[in-house]
Amino acid sequence: MAKRTRIIEGTWNCTSCDTRAILARHRSCPHCNNPREETGKESEFDFGEVDAVSGKSLREGVTDAKALSAAAAGADWFCDYCGASNRGDTPICRNCRAKRSATSRALAEEPDEPIGAPHPPPAPFAARGSGRKWLYVGLGLLACFGTCMYWGSRTHGVTGQVTTTEWTRTVHRETFQRVTREGWRNELSSTLPRMPVNGMGEVAGVENIRNCFPRQRGTRQVADGTERVCKTKTRQVKCGTTEKCKRKKMGNGYMKEVCEDVPKYCSKRYEDCDTRTRYRSEPVFDLSCTYDTYAWKEVDRRVESGRDSAPRWPELRPGSLDRLLREEKYAVRIDYEDSGAKxxxxxxxxxxxxxxWKRGQSVPLQVNNFGSVNILAGNAVR
Ligand SMILES: [Zn+2]
Ligand SMILES: [Zn+2]
Incomplete structure (x- = not known):
């Protein structure tokens, strides 16, 4: 890519007579003849506006031989005696004829200006940028979640009081009964039933396997040709060029500008396709049969409950083919004050x-900010 170089001439302001925008080629003010010095910002040149996108100077470049030679003379130096600025390639002050000494100050040539620096190289895929974004969103949520969990898990102590103790006891009476069921033929084998003794030792058995007919037992996936699956994706492709410029102050009122055409990238959508095996669902049939067997069935239930401290089982007498199942539930209600009655x-x-647990007893509680309660010590621990 060809580079295009231009020399841009700066301007300065005279601090003696306040004349503004004097071209750099004038080493003395055209109005009052004051020599340009280092003091009073006289040697800080203004190079005008630049295009924000390309970094290209909006000024015309200089082309006359005199100006080009002044630009090529190197950084200016300032006379130790009179302070006037001089061309980098002259050994004697043009203002007072003093010699340039080893200690004469010079304007520095500046490194490349940041203005107009080329844009960062485009990511090969647009997805990379958005991935980074989601990473930050995720981290943010995680931090927020962590803070909330920390707040929620903070605890404080309160004292509660037992208001009620409750018990509920249930007895279920079940009988071993003949029932008709359906099952898959390959899972059934005829077995004689055995009746329970004192509610134990029973065998359900399988008898009278009959009425077998095919029924759908499940499905299976069968390969059925291929299909093309496409996803729309985005990638960065070259789409022409764009001009980018770098500028460098030469320390003498001139600026060197180098412009070149760099590739421009645009997002382009494309189809990413893939050939895959297609499957279809096919029913699987098997023989289903009716058979006789035995099963426990609930025939009766008694419930007793109270708020005293003497839990009792309800009375229920089992028959010869019966069994009794027992269930017990207890509850202790504790009132406490924590921004309202709870x-x-x-x-x-x-x-x-x-x-x-006794009604009226006090209970130390630990409550966290989510409202969950722990009983601190005592009864619950055992
Ligand atoms: Zn002046
Ligand atoms: Zn001098």
Whole structure:
């Protein structure tokens, strides 16, 4: 790519008579003849506006031989005696004829200007940028989640009081009964049933396998040709060129500008396709049969409950083919004050644990900001 170089001439302001925008080629003010010096910002040149996108100077470049030679003379130096600025390639002050000494100050040639620096190279895929964005969103959510969890898990202590102790006991009576069921032929084998003794030792059995007919048992996936699957994706492609310029101050009122055409990238959508095997669902049939067997069936149930401290089992007598199933539930209600009246219900696991709770007793509680309650010590621990 060809580079195009231009020399841009700066301007300065005279601090003696306030004449503004004097071209750099004038080493003395055309109005008052004051020599340009280092002081009073006289040697800080203005190079005018640049195009924000390309970084190209909006000024015309200089082409006359005199100006080009002044630009090529190197950085200016300032006379130790009179302070006047001089061309980098002259050994004697043009103002007072003093010699340039080893200590004479010079204007520095500046490094490349940041203005108009080329844009960062485009990512090969647009997806990379958005991936980064989602990463930040994720981290943000994680941090927020962490903070909330921390806040929620902060605890404080309160004292509660037991208001009620409740028990509920249920007895289920079940009978071993003859029932008709359906099953898959390959999972059935004839077995004689055995009746329970004291509710135990029973065998359900399988008898009278009959009425077998095919029924759908499931499905299977069968290959059925191929299909083309396409996804629309985006990639960066070259789409012409764009001009980018770098500028460098030469330390003498001139600026060197180098422009070149760099590739421009545009997002382009394309179809990413793939050939895949297609599948279809096919029913699978199997023989289903009716058979006789035995099963436990609930025929009766008694419930008893109370708020005293003497839990009792309801009375229920089993028949010869029966069994009894027992169920017990306990609850201790604890009132406490925590920005309003609240209730915590604790469920003891056993009768002995239940009996250790007394109505009216105080209970130390630990409550966190989510409202979940822990009983601190005592009864619940055992
Ligand atoms: Zn002047
Ligand atoms: Zn001098």
């Amino acid at each position: 209730e915590h219900v604790y469920e003891p696991k056993s009768e002995s644990e239940f009996l250790s």
